[in-house]
Amino acid sequence: MNRTPDAVVELQGGAVAIGGRPILRQIDLTVRSGEFVTLLGPNGSGKSTLIRALTGLRPLTHGSLALFGTPFASFRAWHRLGYVPQRASAASGVPASVTEVVSSGRLTRRKLLRPAGRADRAAVAAALDLVGLADRARDNVATLSGGQQQRVLIARALAGDPDLFFLDEPTAGVDLPNQHALADALAALARAGSTVVLVTHELGPLAPLVERTVVLRDGRVEYDGAPLDIHDAHGHHHLHPAQTEPDPGFVAPLDRDPHQDGEVST
């Protein structure tokens, strides 16, 4: 395996099949330290599946994945990963304060059965500050707007102080002011030298941050290079809707996640 010296994500010949049906095929993707990469593509093109494969949530059927130069099977440096899953809401069946949700992000750095220390509390406060929600720290997360809840999920990923971020549709269903707040937070990360891999439908205010775009179609990489003109990306989005829509009756029961309130795209 040829290693790129400063590669943080290396996927070679990656394939994912869900229920025997190939979703991703022959994906080669190398992300270097400090890059800001977006994964674009129509619904059902495999964007979310790819990001789930990169985080280990979706096992590869073929190919090899290495994070920070370590094969995924022996990867244990979870504190270096910050993951923002695709979720419509940060709330669950019981009230939870914004601080409690964000504190979950510190678990990668906390020992079992030890209370949170000063460093943990400081990191949570700093993460909330960066997404502009310091004044809502004690509120029930369910009372925040959808966009604010997305910012809470980003703060949770930030709290562990990772250097590689995976974000799955963080701007879906978020109003424009909140998208700008998200973009500001991500810009600060990029300036600090973090690596960002982002799945999105629409770049919006994030567009100026993007250094590299990977376009997927039907489970294959169709384009990998400099950011596309917005109209090009839009063209990819709608060109062959009939061909790229997955059969929902087939995928849904297997790709289903009981804890996810939002829709799951593959």
Add this chain to the structure above:
Amino acid sequence: MIELLGYPFMQRALLAAFVTGLAAPVIGTYLVQRRLALLGDGMGHIAVTGVALGLWTGIAPTWTAVAVAIIGAITIEIIRDRGRTSADLALALLFYGGLAGGVMITGLAGQSGATLQRYLFGSITSISLTDIWFTLIISIAIVVVGVGLLPQLFTVAQDPDFAQVAGLRVRAYNLVIAVLAAVTVTVAMRTVGLLLVSALMIVPVAASQQLSRSFRATMAGGVVVGAGAGVGGLLISAYLSDAHALSVAPGPTIVMVALCCFVATWPIGLLQRRRQRLRAPFPETGTVEHEPAGAHPHEHGPGCGHLAVPHQDHVDYVHDGHRHAAHGAHYDEH
């Protein structure tokens, strides 16, 4: 009434009611968080078979109930983990099979329905000294694990995908919750009975979350309501049975007291949530068309009695379905 408290059986019952009321809501909080409020009920049904097996084989029913409830909990967790669309149905089959099997095996064991009823509706006043030790130790273990692993268990239930990428063993923590729920069921079996076991886990949490804003506060409130209802319900039933020569079972009384707590907190929670919604700042919009309000003799200001909500650089006053903002000498609709 006072001399009733002097009896050892009553003191044992009070202690048992207190510790189970303390432990059950700890696990109940996690079940409600996962939206599995009815899971405890199902485990109670499965444990009936365990009790019956104990009656049949002559082994202490408490132990057979623990064993069968844990096996049931692990089975449920495997079904849930597979995530089949028919999981709901599979759980229902398991629950009804547990209840029907339990009643049938009791019959086969030559035991009367009255014996089984002690377990179905609780028999806290007949609790023995050994049972007290069992209840105490298990309750403490439940609280220690449930509170000690709170950050991990909270994260896994809140967002399993995030938890897995954070390196947590999601399946192992899910199993911990399932096994703790099964053990809680068998502990609470003596206090409120298997058919009401879930109530002691869920109702205190439902009451507490009406007023709380955080997970920890919900759990703490649930524990207070649970322990309070345990002791309070037992005392009420003892009073009614003693002073009025009625036979009011303690288990159902405990559950009713917990429900009363919910009935008391629910309107407050409803009011709080409504006020919170009304006070939420209005979204920033672009230019709004100028729309003056109709005749408006009242002058808004701080302390005018109408709800004041910030909107961009000014304040909107909300009343009678209108949002009024001052504009020179008149008011605009915003």
